[in-house]
Amino acid sequence: MSLLTTASVLASPAAPGSPGPGLADFGHDPVWISIIKGLVIFVFLLLGVLFGVWLERKLISRMQHRYGPNRAGKFGLLQTVADGLKMGLKEDLMPRKVDKVIFFLAPVIISVPAILAYSVIPMGPVVSMFGHKTPLQLTDMPVAVLFILAMSSIGVYGIVLAGWASKSPYAILGGLRSSAQVVSYEIAMGLSFVAVFLYAGTLSTSEIVAKQADGGTATLFGLDIPLPSWYAILLIPSFLIYVMTMFGEVNRVPFDLPEGEGELVAGYHTEYSSSLKFAMFQLAEYVNVFVVSGVAVTLFLGGWRAPWPISLWDGANVGWLPLLWFFAKIVLIFCFFVWVRASLPRVRYDQLMAFGWKVLIPLNLAWILLVATFRALRVEQSTPVFILMAIVVIGALAVFFRFDTVQQRRREARAEQIEEEFEQLREEPTAGGFPVPPLDLPHYHGANRKEVPSA
Amino acid sequence: MELYAPILVLAVLGAGFAVFSVSIAPFTGPKRWNRAKLDAYECGIDPTPQPIGGGRFPLKYMITAMLFIVFDIEIIFLYPWAVAFDKLGVFGLVEMVLFIVTVLVAYAYVWRRRGLDWD
Numbered sequence: 001m002s003l004l005t006t007a008s009v010l011a012s013p014a015a016p017g018s019p020g021p022g023l024a025d026f027g028h029d030p031v032w033i034s035i036i037k038g039l040v041i042f043v044f045l046l047l048g049v050l051f052g053v054w055l056e057r058k059l060i061s062r063m064q065h066r067y068g069p070n071r072a073g074k075f076g077l078l079q080t081v082a083d084g085l086k087m088g089l090k091e092d093l094m095p096r097k098v099d100k101v102i103f104f105l106a107p108v109i110i111s112v113p114a115i116l117a118y119s120v121i122p123m124g125p126v127v128s129m130f131g132h133k134t135p136l137q138l139t140d141m142p143v144a145v146l147f148i149l150a151m152s153s154i155g156v157y158g159i160v161l162a163g164w165a166s167k168s169p170y171a172i173l174g175g176l177r178s179s180a181q182v183v184s185y186e187i188a189m190g191l192s193f194v195a196v197f198l199y200a201g202t203l204s205t206s207e208i209v210a211k212q213a214d215g216g217t218a219t220l221f222g223l224d225i226p227l228p229s230w231y232a233i234l235l236i237p238s239f240l241i242y243v244m245t246m247f248g249e250v251n252r253v254p255f256d257l258p259e260g261e262g263e264l265v266a267g268y269h270t271e272y273s274s275s276l277k278f279a280m281f282q283l284a285e286y287v288n289v290f291v292v293s294g295v296a297v298t299l300f301l302g303g304w305r306a307p308w309p310i311s312l313w314d315g316a317n318v319g320w321l322p323l324l325w326f327f328a329k330i331v332l333i334f335c336f337f338v339w340v341r342a343s344l345p346r347v348r349y350d351q352l353m354a355f356g357w358k359v360l361i362p363l364n365l366a367w368i369l370l371v372a373t374f375r376a377l378r379v380e381q382s383t384p385v386f387i388l389m390a391i392v393v394i395g396a397l398a399v400f401f402r403f404d405t406v407q408q409r410r411r412e413a414r415a416e417q418i419e420e421e422f423e424q425l426r427e428e429p430t431a432g433g434f435p436v437p438p439l440d441l442p443h444y445h446g447a448n449r450k451e452v453p454s455a
Numbered sequence: 456m457e458l459y460a461p462i463l464v465l466a467v468l469g470a471g472f473a474v475f476s477v478s479i480a481p482f483t484g485p486k487r488w489n490r491a492k493l494d495a496y497e498c499g500i501d502p503t504p505q506p507i508g509g510g511r512f513p514l515k516y517m518i519t520a521m522l523f524i525v526f527d528i529e530i531i532f533l534y535p536w537a538v539a540f541d542k543l544g545v546f547g548l549v550e551m552v553l554f555i556v557t558v559l560v561a562y563a564y565v566w567r568r569r570g571l572d573w574d
Contacts, residue, residue, distance in 0.1 A: 027457030038464030042472075091484040096493040108473040115469035119462045139461040146534065168495035169503050176516050183523040190530040197537035270496055276480035280473055350573035353519075357571045361526065362562075365555055368533070372540065376548045379541060388548060 020210040020305075020317075021126050021135035023142065023202075029134050036129070037138045041118055049286040050080045055331075056338050063342040084279060092275035095168070102165035107272070107280035110158025114287040117151040120144040121294040122206045124304045124322040136304070136323065137206060144205040145197075148295060149190055152249065155288065156182050159258070159268050162281070166271035174267025177349065178251060178258030184353060185248030185255075188360035192242040195235045195371045196299050209303030213317075228308075232300035237367045239300045241360055246296065248356060250288040252337055254344040255352055293333040301329055366396035518570055529558050 029037075054069065054077060061068025069076030094103070124136030141147065156179050163175015197203060200211040212229050232239040248255040258267035272278040297303060304326040306316035315321070347355075373389045495502040536543070536551055543550075565571060 023458075029461065034461040034464050038461065038468055041465060042468045046472075088480075088483050089485075091486060091492075092480040093492050094481070095495050097495060104477055107477050108470065111473045112466065112469040116462060116465055119465045138465065139458055141458045166495070169497065171495075172512070176512055180516050180519045184519060187523060187526040187530065190527070191533070194530070194533045194537045197534060198540050201538055201541060203534065203538060265496065265498065275484060276476045280476055353573050354571065357522075358566065362559075365559070369552060369555065372537075372548050372551065375540060376545050379544050384545060388545065388552070392552065 020206065020213060020303075021122075021137070021140075022207050022210060023140055023204050025126060025135050025206070026137075026140045030132070033129060033132055033134055034138065037134075038119070041138055042115065045115060045118060045287055045290065046283075048290055049283050050084070052286050052289070052334060053080045053083075053282075055334065056341075059335060059338045060342050063339070087274055087279045088276055090274045092277065093271070093273035095166070095271055097167040098271065099165040099167065102161050103271075104277075106158050106162035106165055107277045107284075108158075109161060110155055111280045111284040111287070113151040113154040113158075114284045114291060117148045117291045118287070118294065120147055120205050121291075121298055122209050122303055123326045124320065125318060127320055135206065136320075140204050140206045143203050145193060145203045145208075145295075145299070148291065149186070152288070152291070153183075153186065155284065158284070162272070163268035166268070168271050170265045171268050171270045174258045174264045174270065177264075178268055181248055181255065181257060181352060181356075182251070184356040185245045185360075188241060188356055188364060189245040189249055191361065191364035191368065192238045192245065193299060194364075194368045195238040196231050198368075198371055198375055199231060199234065205298050205303075208299055209305065212302045213305060230300065230302045232302075235300075235371070237363070239296075241364055241367075242296065242300065245356075245360065246292045247337075247340065248352070250285065250292055252289065253341040254347050256346060257349050257352060289334065289337060290330065293330050293337075296333055297326065297329045362399050366399045370396050515573060522565065522570070525558070525561070529555075 057079070058068045058076065069079035072078040072082045094100075119138040120140055122135070122137040122140070126133055126135045159182065160175045160179040163171045163173070163178070166172065166175075196208065200208045202208060202211070212231060214229055228234060247253070251258050258264070264270070269278055269281045272281060304317075304322035305311060306313075306322070306325045307329075310316050310325075316325075369392045373392045377386075377389060497503065532554065533551070536547055540547055
C-alpha cells in the first residue's frame with residue numbers, strides 16, 4: 001500500500017506538449033474504447049504468435065542453410081495456421097492418473113497472465129480514436145512494472161501445476177525445474193529494474209517512456225552534445241543483465257532446461273499430447289517472449305519513441321506513427337531471440353542456477369548501490385556522501401574480486417585434480433580400468449624363431 | 456480503480472479464449488481407445504508407479520523457493536526506495552546500504568553452507 005501512495009504522489013500529470021502521456025492521461029476512457037483497445041491487443045498477440053512461430057522457423061532455417069516452411073501459402077506464411085488447425089483436429093489424450101481439474105486449469109493459468117501483462121505496455125502517444133483522445137496503451141497504473149512482474153509470477157503456477165497434475169515423472173521434474181529456474185531469474189530480473197526506477201523515479205510504464213524522451217545535453221568545448229536518453233545506454237550493466245534474465249524467464253534457448261528433450265521429453269507439457277491444450281502452452285510461451293521484449297523496449301530502449309536519427313524529425317513521435325517504431329523494436333528483439341537460439345547450446349542445470357544466484361544477483365546489487373551513490377552525489381555534494389561512496393565502491397570492488405579469486409581458486413583446484421588423476425592413470429597397469437591388452441604377452445615373430453616375451 | 460478496470464477487458468478475453476480452447480479440445484478430435492494412451496508417457500516403457508498424493512521431490516526446490524521469497528521481499532523494499540530516492544537522499548542511501556548488507560550476510564551464509572549448489 002505504501003508503494004502505491006509513494007508512486008502516485010510522485011506521478012506528475014502530463015502537461016500539454018510534454019514528452020508523452022503520463023499517469024494522468026489514463027482512467028478517462030469510456031468502456032467501449034477500453035473494449036476496442038483490449039480486443040486490438042488480444043488480436044495483435046494471437047496474430048503475433050502465428051507470425052512469430054513462422055518467423056522463428058524461417059529465420060532459424062536460413063541460419064542453418066535450409067529453407068524452412070515454404071509449402072503452405074506464400075513463403076509458408078500459412079504454416080502456423082495449418083499447424084493450429086491440425087492441433088485442433090488431433091485426439092485429446094487424457095491419461096488415466098492425471099488430476100483432472102488441475103490438468104484442465106493449468107493451460108488457462110499459464111496463458112491468461114501472459115496476455116494480461118500486455119495491458120500496461122505503452123505502444124504510442126495520445127491519439128484520436130473515433131474522436132476520443134486516448135493514449136495507445138490499455139491502461140497504466142502507479143505500479144505497472146510490478147504488475148508485469150506479478151503476472152509473470154502467476155505464470156509459474158501454470159508450469160508447476162501442469163507438471164504436478166500430469167502425474168508423470170518427466171512432467172513433474174520438468175515442472176519443478178522450470179519453476180525453480182523462472183523464480184531464480186525473476187529475482188535477477190527484478191533487481192535489474194531498480195536502476196531504471198532510480199533514474200525514472202516512477203513505476204508507471206508510460207512515464208518511464210516519457211523520461212527516456214530527452215537525455216539532455218552536455219557542453220563540451222562550447223558545443224552542445226546531445227546525451228543518449230535510452231536507459232539501455234545509460235545503464236548498460238542493468239540492460240545486459242536484463243537481456244540474460246529474459247532468456248531464463250521465458251525458458252528459451254540457451255536456458256530451455258525444462259524442455260531438455262534428451263532427458264525430459266517435453267518437460268511439464270509432456271502429457272498434453274498435441275491437442276488444443278498444448279496449443280495454449282505454445283501460445284503462452286510466445287506471448288511471454290513478446291512480454292519480455294515489450295518490457296525491454298519500454299524500460300530500456302526508449303519505448304515507442306523513434307530511434308536516434310529518426311527522432312530528429314519532429315513528426316516521428318506524433319500520431320499513429322510510433323506504433324511502427326514499437327513493432328520494429330519488438331520484431332528486432334524477437335529476431336535476437338532466434339539468433340541466440342541458432343547460436344548457443346543449452347547450458348547445464350547446475351551452471352544455470354549457479355549463474356543466476358552467484359553471479360547475476362550480487363553483481364546486480366553492487367551495481368544498484370553504485371548507481372545510487374552517484375545519484376546521491378548529484379543531489380548533494382558533501383563529505384559524508386564521499387565517504388559513503390568510497391565505502392560502496394570498495395564494497396562493489398570486493399564483490400568483484402571475491403568472484404575473481406573464488407573462480408581462480410576453483411580453476412586451480414580443478415586443474416590439480418585432473419593432473420592427479422592423470423598421474424594415477426599413468427601408474428596403473430590397466431590404465432584406470434580401461435581394457436588395454438597387457439604389454440608382456442608373447443609375440444609371434446615368424447615361423448623359425450622361438451617365442452620370446454616382448455618384455 | 457478506473458486505472459485497473461480496463462485490465463478486466465483483457466482478462467475476460469484471455470480467459471474466455473483459453474477456457475474455450477481447453478474445453479472444446481476433447482470434442483474436436485477423433486477418439487480411438489488404446490491402453491497405452493491412457494498411461495503416462497515414458498518413452499515406451501511401463502510407467503513408473505506413482506505414489507498416492509504425488510510423492511516426494513528434492514528438497515533443493517524448496518530451498519530455492521524460500522530463497523526466492525527472501526530476495527523477492529528485498530526487491531519489494533528496493534522499488535519504493537528507488538522511486539523516492541531523490542527525496543530521501545543520503546539518508547535513504549545509508550539505510551539501504553545497511554539493509555542490503557544485512558541480507559548479504561544471510562546470502563553469504565547460504566552460499567557458504569552450499570545452499571546455492573546443485574549436485
